[in-house]
Amino acid sequence: GDSVTQMEGPVTLSEEAFLTINCTYTATGYPSLFWYVQYPGEGLQLLLKATKADDKGSNKGFEATYRKETTSFHLEKGSVQVSDSAVYFCALKTGGFKTIFGAGTRLFVKA
Amino acid sequence: NAGVTQTPKFQVLKTGQSMTLQCAQDMNHEYMSWYRQDPGMGLRLIHYSVGAGITDQGEVPNGYNVSRSTTEDFPLRLLSAAPSQTSVYFCASTAGDEQYFGPGTRLTVT
Numbered sequence: 001g002d003s004v005t006q007m008e009g010p011v012t013l014s015e016e017a018f019l020t021i022n023c024t025y026t027a028t029g030y031p032s033l034f035w036y037v038q039y040p041g042e043g044l045q046l047l048l049k050a051t052k053a054d055d056k057g058s059n060k061g062f063e064a065t066y067r068k069e070t071t072s073f074h075l076e077k078g079s080v081q082v083s084d085s086a087v088y089f090c091a092l093k094t095g096g097f098k099t100i101f102g103a104g105t106r107l108f109v110k111a
Numbered sequence: 112n113a114g115v116t117q118t119p120k121f122q123v124l125k126t127g128q129s130m131t132l133q134c135a136q137d138m139n140h141e142y143m144s145w146y147r148q149d150p151g152m153g154l155r156l157i158h159y160s161v162g163a164g165i166t167d168q169g170e171v172p173n174g175y176n177v178s179r180s181t182t183e184d185f186p187l188r189l190l191s192a193a194p195s196q197t198s199v200y201f202c203a204s205t206a207g208d209e210q211y212f213g214p215g216t217r218l219t220v221t
Contacts, residue, residue, distance in 0.1 A: 032208050043115070043201055043212030044154075051208070089153060097142045097161060097205055098169075103153040 002027045006090045006102035013080055014110050021075040021105045023064075023090035031092040033057075033066055033073040034099070038087040047075075047088070085109045113137050117202050117213035124192040124220045132187040132216050134202030142205040143185040144169070145177065147198040148215075154201065160185055192220045 007022040025031065032051045036044040048057035053068035062077045073090060090102040118133045136143065144159035156169030160179040174196060176188040189196060197220045202213045 034208070036210075041214075043203075043214050044210070045212065046209050049208060093208060097144075097159065098156065099205075099210055101154040103151055 002031070002092060002094055002100050004090050004092055004100055004102035006088075006105050009087075009104075009106040010108055011105060012108045012110065015082055016079045017109075019075070019077040019080045019084075019107070021088055021090075021107070023073045023075065023102060025071050025073065025090070025092050027071075027092055027094050029094045031094040033064070034091040034093070035062070035064055035073070035075050036089040036091060036101070038089065038104070040086070044089060080107070080109045082109045082111050115202055115204055115211050115213035117200075117216050119216060120214065122216060122218050124189070124218065126192060126194060126220060128192050130189050130192070132189075132200055132202075132218075134185045134187065134213060135183050136185075136202075136204040136211070137183065138204060138206065138211065139182060140204035140206050140211070141182065143179070144203050144205070144210075145175070145185070145187045146201045146203065147171065147196075148201060149198050157187065157200075189218075192218075194220045196220050 003026045034049045035047040037047045038044045048059040050057040050066035056065045064075045087104045087106045089104045093099045115136045141162045145157040146154040158177040160166045200216045203210045
Protein backbone atom coordinates (compact mmCIF):
# COMPACT_ATOMS: atom_id res chain seq x y z
CA GLY A 1 0.00 0.00 0.00
CA ASP A 2 0.88 3.66 -0.06
CA SER A 3 3.39 4.81 2.53
CA VAL A 4 5.65 7.66 3.58
CA THR A 5 9.08 7.32 5.15
CA GLN A 6 10.86 10.26 6.71
CA MET A 7 14.10 10.60 8.59
CA GLU A 8 14.05 9.87 12.27
CA GLY A 9 14.64 12.69 14.68
CA PRO A 10 15.26 14.54 16.65
CA VAL A 11 17.22 16.92 14.48
CA THR A 12 19.11 19.54 16.50
CA LEU A 13 20.52 22.61 14.75
CA SER A 14 21.91 25.97 15.72
CA GLU A 15 20.10 29.09 14.61
CA GLU A 16 20.86 30.08 10.98
CA ALA A 17 21.93 26.53 10.05
CA PHE A 18 20.70 24.81 6.88
CA LEU A 19 17.90 22.30 7.33
CA THR A 20 17.09 19.18 5.33
CA ILE A 21 14.48 16.64 6.40
CA ASN A 22 14.32 13.68 4.04
CA CYS A 23 11.04 12.17 2.88
CA THR A 24 10.43 9.36 0.42
CA TYR A 25 7.16 7.80 -0.59
CA THR A 26 5.59 4.74 -2.16
CA ALA A 27 2.35 5.22 -4.01
CA THR A 28 0.29 3.90 -6.87
CA GLY A 29 -0.84 6.59 -9.21
CA TYR A 30 0.22 10.21 -8.94
CA PRO A 31 -0.02 11.51 -5.38
CA SER A 32 -0.10 15.03 -4.10
CA LEU A 33 2.65 15.58 -1.51
CA PHE A 34 2.56 17.71 1.60
CA TRP A 35 4.55 18.92 4.57
CA TYR A 36 2.61 19.64 7.73
CA VAL A 37 4.07 21.29 10.85
CA GLN A 38 2.99 20.80 14.45
CA TYR A 39 4.08 23.41 16.98
CA PRO A 40 4.12 22.42 20.66
CA GLY A 41 0.63 21.89 22.07
CA GLU A 42 -1.11 22.48 18.75
CA GLY A 43 -2.66 20.52 15.91
CA LEU A 44 -0.98 20.04 12.53
CA GLN A 45 -1.12 22.79 9.96
CA LEU A 46 -0.26 22.69 6.29
CA LEU A 47 3.19 24.12 5.55
CA LEU A 48 3.48 23.51 1.81
CA LYS A 49 2.37 21.17 -0.93
CA ALA A 50 3.13 20.04 -4.49
CA THR A 51 0.65 18.32 -6.74
CA LYS A 52 2.74 17.08 -9.66
CA ALA A 53 6.25 16.06 -10.60
CA ASP A 54 8.88 18.84 -10.55
CA ASP A 55 6.55 21.22 -8.71
CA LYS A 56 8.19 23.14 -5.89
CA GLY A 57 6.13 24.01 -2.82
CA SER A 58 7.32 26.89 -0.65
CA ASN A 59 6.18 28.79 2.41
CA LYS A 60 7.83 30.72 5.26
CA GLY A 61 11.31 30.09 3.78
CA PHE A 62 10.75 26.33 3.54
CA GLU A 63 10.88 24.55 0.19
CA ALA A 64 10.33 21.04 -1.13
CA THR A 65 10.48 19.73 -4.72
CA TYR A 66 8.37 16.81 -5.95
CA ARG A 67 10.89 14.35 -7.45
CA LYS A 68 9.08 11.53 -9.21
CA GLU A 69 12.27 9.80 -10.36
CA THR A 70 13.52 9.40 -6.78
CA THR A 71 10.04 9.34 -5.16
CA SER A 72 11.17 12.03 -2.76
CA PHE A 73 9.92 15.30 -1.30
CA HIS A 74 12.71 16.57 0.96
CA LEU A 75 12.06 19.65 3.09
CA GLU A 76 14.72 22.38 3.13
CA LYS A 77 15.28 25.77 4.71
CA GLY A 78 18.35 27.90 4.26
CA SER A 79 18.50 29.47 7.70
CA VAL A 80 16.44 28.08 10.58
CA GLN A 81 15.20 30.10 13.53
CA VAL A 82 14.36 29.09 17.09
CA SER A 83 10.70 29.59 16.20
CA ASP A 84 10.98 26.76 13.63
CA SER A 85 11.30 24.22 16.45
CA ALA A 86 8.39 21.85 15.84
CA VAL A 87 7.50 18.40 14.51
CA TYR A 88 7.37 18.12 10.72
CA PHE A 89 5.23 15.53 8.94
CA CYS A 90 5.54 14.47 5.32
CA ALA A 91 2.28 13.22 3.81
CA LEU A 92 0.71 12.05 0.58
CA LYS A 93 -2.78 11.90 -0.89
CA THR A 94 -3.70 9.82 -3.93
CA GLY A 95 -7.22 10.87 -4.75
CA GLY A 96 -10.21 10.22 -2.56
CA PHE A 97 -10.02 11.80 0.85
CA LYS A 98 -7.42 9.85 2.77
CA THR A 99 -4.06 11.36 3.64
CA ILE A 100 -1.15 9.13 4.68
CA PHE A 101 1.34 10.63 7.12
CA GLY A 102 4.94 9.82 7.91
CA ALA A 103 6.03 9.30 11.51
CA GLY A 104 7.15 12.90 11.96
CA THR A 105 10.57 14.46 12.55
CA ARG A 106 11.15 16.64 15.59
CA LEU A 107 13.35 19.69 15.01
CA PHE A 108 15.09 21.57 17.83
CA VAL A 109 16.77 24.87 16.97
CA LYS A 110 19.19 26.29 19.56
CA ALA A 111 19.84 30.01 19.91
CA ASN B 112 -14.41 31.11 11.68
CA ALA B 113 -13.41 29.04 14.69
CA GLY B 114 -12.13 26.30 12.38
CA VAL B 115 -12.00 22.87 14.01
CA THR B 116 -12.65 22.75 17.74
CA GLN B 117 -12.16 19.82 20.12
CA THR B 118 -13.19 19.27 23.72
CA PRO B 119 -11.88 18.42 26.21
CA LYS B 120 -8.20 19.34 25.92
CA PHE B 121 -7.16 16.84 28.59
CA GLN B 122 -8.91 13.80 30.06
CA VAL B 123 -7.97 11.04 32.47
CA LEU B 124 -10.07 7.87 32.48
CA LYS B 125 -9.98 4.67 34.44
CA THR B 126 -9.88 1.37 32.56
CA GLY B 127 -13.39 0.38 31.51
CA GLN B 128 -14.89 3.86 31.57
CA SER B 129 -16.51 5.31 28.47
CA MET B 130 -16.42 8.83 27.14
CA THR B 131 -17.03 10.96 24.06
CA LEU B 132 -14.49 13.27 22.49
CA GLN B 133 -16.23 16.17 20.81
CA CYS B 134 -15.27 17.67 17.46
CA ALA B 135 -16.96 20.46 15.54
CA GLN B 136 -16.13 22.50 12.46
CA ASP B 137 -17.75 25.62 11.05
CA MET B 138 -16.30 25.49 7.52
CA ASN B 139 -19.06 23.31 6.01
CA HIS B 140 -16.57 20.60 5.05
CA GLU B 141 -18.06 17.27 4.09
CA TYR B 142 -15.06 15.13 4.97
CA MET B 143 -13.97 14.73 8.58
CA SER B 144 -11.63 12.30 10.27
CA TRP B 145 -10.21 11.20 13.62
CA TYR B 146 -6.57 10.34 14.17
CA ARG B 147 -4.53 9.22 17.09
CA GLN B 148 -0.93 10.33 17.50
CA ASP B 149 1.56 8.11 19.30
CA PRO B 150 5.31 8.66 19.66
CA GLY B 151 7.25 7.39 16.66
CA MET B 152 4.10 6.35 14.80
CA GLY B 153 2.85 9.55 13.28
CA LEU B 154 -0.89 9.87 12.80
CA ARG B 155 -3.09 6.82 12.40
CA LEU B 156 -6.60 7.11 11.03
CA ILE B 157 -9.31 5.80 13.36
CA HIS B 158 -12.57 6.64 11.56
CA TYR B 159 -13.66 9.03 8.88
CA SER B 160 -16.85 10.44 7.40
CA VAL B 161 -17.56 11.71 3.89
CA GLY B 162 -20.77 13.47 4.91
CA ALA B 163 -23.66 13.47 7.35
CA GLY B 164 -24.90 9.95 7.95
CA ILE B 165 -21.87 8.28 6.36
CA THR B 166 -18.93 6.92 8.35
CA ASP B 167 -16.26 4.32 7.72
CA GLN B 168 -13.36 2.66 9.48
CA GLY B 169 -9.77 3.74 9.16
CA GLU B 170 -6.59 1.95 10.09
CA VAL B 171 -7.18 1.47 13.85
CA PRO B 172 -10.96 1.48 14.53
CA ASN B 173 -11.21 -1.13 17.29
CA GLY B 174 -12.56 0.24 20.57
CA TYR B 175 -13.97 3.40 18.99
CA ASN B 176 -17.34 4.41 17.57
CA VAL B 177 -18.34 7.47 15.56
CA SER B 178 -21.52 9.02 14.22
CA ARG B 179 -22.18 11.98 11.95
CA SER B 180 -25.68 13.36 12.36
CA THR B 181 -24.77 16.85 11.11
CA THR B 182 -22.11 18.31 8.83
CA GLU B 183 -20.65 20.24 11.76
CA ASP B 184 -20.18 17.57 14.42
CA PHE B 185 -18.19 14.34 14.45
CA PRO B 186 -17.90 12.87 17.96
CA LEU B 187 -15.61 9.94 18.81
CA ARG B 188 -16.76 7.48 21.48
CA LEU B 189 -14.54 5.24 23.52
CA LEU B 190 -16.70 2.32 24.53
CA SER B 191 -14.58 0.79 27.31
CA ALA B 192 -11.29 2.61 27.77
CA ALA B 193 -8.05 0.62 27.86
CA PRO B 194 -4.49 1.78 28.68
CA SER B 195 -3.58 1.15 25.02
CA GLN B 196 -5.88 4.04 24.13
CA THR B 197 -3.66 6.52 25.95
CA SER B 198 -2.79 8.91 23.16
CA VAL B 199 -3.36 12.34 21.68
CA TYR B 200 -6.46 12.48 19.50
CA PHE B 201 -6.88 14.87 16.60
CA CYS B 202 -9.98 15.65 14.62
CA ALA B 203 -9.59 17.09 11.13
CA SER B 204 -11.78 18.33 8.32
CA THR B 205 -10.76 18.37 4.66
CA ALA B 206 -11.27 20.83 1.86
CA GLY B 207 -9.67 19.96 -1.46
CA ASP B 208 -6.14 18.79 -0.73
CA GLU B 209 -5.77 20.41 2.67
CA GLN B 210 -6.65 19.06 6.09
CA TYR B 211 -7.52 21.40 8.97
CA PHE B 212 -6.74 20.02 12.39
CA GLY B 213 -8.17 20.75 15.79
CA PRO B 214 -5.89 21.41 18.78
CA GLY B 215 -6.12 17.82 20.05
CA THR B 216 -7.30 15.97 23.14
CA ARG B 217 -4.67 14.36 25.37
CA LEU B 218 -6.21 11.22 26.88
CA THR B 219 -4.67 9.12 29.63
CA VAL B 220 -6.20 5.79 30.62
CA THR B 221 -5.03 4.38 33.95
